[in-house]
Amino acid sequence: MISLQQRSIAHFDLDCFFVSVECLSDSSLKGKPLLVGGRSDRAVVAACSYEARQYGIHSAMPMKTALKLCPHALVRNGDMEKYSQFSKDVTDIIARQAPLYEKSSIDEFYLDLSGMDKYFGTMKWTAELRQLIIKETGLPISFGLASNKMISKVATNEVKPNGQLQIPFGNEKIFLAPMPIEKLPMVGKETGAQLRQRGVENVKTLSEIPVALLEAWLGKNGISLWNKANGIDDTPVIPYHEQKSISTESTFAADTIDMQFINAELVRMTEKIAFELRQQNKLTGCVTIKIRYSDFETVTKQMSIPYTCCDHLLLEKVKELFKKLYDRRLLIRLIGVRFSHMVQGNYQISLFDDTQEMIALYQAIDHIKNRFGWQYLMKGTNVLSPEKKKLAGPTPLRPYYKKF
Structure with missing residues (x-):
């Protein structure tokens, strides 16, 4: 069995992902200061080229x-649907080739290649995979190869854009030693x-600082930071499963066809699990709706969507999907909403056309929900009359994980 110290972990990172996709669509953008984001004065930059940096x-x-x-920078609107598709294309290539991989965000991957040196040259294999991704997608991508996730990520950052670097086992501290402290994960401003x-x-x-002293300075983060400074990271590569999902269901106290009530329930459930997504710093790439009719027939319908965790974007898709699915005009006994194809990420990257105020609003809403509970702040359409509250019946206070 291979010990954690003998692992071989590759970190792949698509260089300036959104910018690279835009340049792939329009080659005249290459080599120019390019900003991806909304065009209004109050919008924010979602991504920028190295020339703009x-x-x-x-x-x-x-x-x-x-x-x-x-002032002469070029601005392009974000196209999350296009970016999501390219992300899935890269994921498919890695899934075909790698024995074990983790999709840590829309544009980053960790591969556990431990033991492959017995049969292949790990660096050679990883370099060939990088070339395959470049050939099949046209996107530049960099990687770092090392004994753990942290070192491999730092190595990737050192060779971007469009580079590759291996840190041999035992050289972790030598590699890190001359770097400014801000190069380490967890060291912000x-x-x-x-x-x-x-x-x-x-x-x-x-x-070289005693770990007890760092703990006194920074609390528990001091211990973690000491480990990182010494090149120690036992974090495992977590296998990526597209089927991982978060969902919630509502069984009504009485079968109904009251569309105003059903719409309010869809809003309530969507807001609830979208909040859970943001709590976990995740985005969803697929929405599924479930309906159980009064005769107990159960139907589901799903659609792939651009990665997001924003209430207003998800609600639009949920309502659209429900209208397509509800075709029997029978009384409804149960409805459910599920988000799947989840990846790490935060909602700022998908708010291309939203303003700083919109981002601040989401942050304020989530702050209140974290403090008092998600159910204490919701859209006005969720406020039901006493009669309709009885119709809704008891509902769980937190989202739960399950398969429909």
Whole structure:
């Protein structure tokens, strides 16, 4: 059996993914400062090219600010449907080739290649997979190959764009030592400032600080940071399963055909599990609706959607799908909503045409729901009369995982 210390983990990252897809669609955009996002002054930058980054532009920056920094930058609206399809194309290629992989976000993957050196050259195999992805999709992609997930991700970041790097087993600390502390995962502006105030500027210095002292400075995060500075990461590669889903159902106290009530229930259930998606920092790429009629016939219908976890986008798809599915005009006993094809990500990347205010609104809504419970803040259409509340019957307070 291979120990954790002898693992071989590859981290693949599609370079400037949204920008690369846009350049693939329009080759005239290559080599130019390109911003992907909404066009209004209050919109935000969802992604930017390396050429745009040279002007100090970064993702989540207000579009107005970005255009002040680089007035001649080109702006393209985001197309989440197109990006989702390219992400799925890359996933399919990796799934065909890799023994074990984890899709950690729409554009990042971890592959566990432990033991493959007995039969293949792991670096050679990984490089060939990278070339296959480039050939079949046309997208640039980089990878790092190392003994754990953290080192492989840092290695990828060091060779982007369109590069590859292997860190041999035993060289983890040597690789990290000269790097600024901000190169480590978990070291953001605040943590970095705290450490630099104490004279800690590179990873080598950080790795030599007693773990008890780091814990005193940073709490439990100090222990995790000490491990990272010393190249230690036992996090497993979690197998990716498209079938993983989150869903909820509502069985009515009495069979009904009251569309106003059913619409309110669809809104309530969608908001509930969309909130759960955001809590887990996940996006869904597939929506399924379930209907059980009064004669107990049960039907389901699903559709693939651009990755998102936004209430207003998901509600549109849920209602559209329900209208297509509900065709018998019988009384309904139960309805259900399921989100599947889930990947890591946050809702900012899908709000291409939304403003900073919209993003702030979602953050405020989720803050209130986290503090008081999801059911204490909902759309007005969810407010039912006492009679219709009786019709709804008891409902679970939290989403649950199951198969329809």
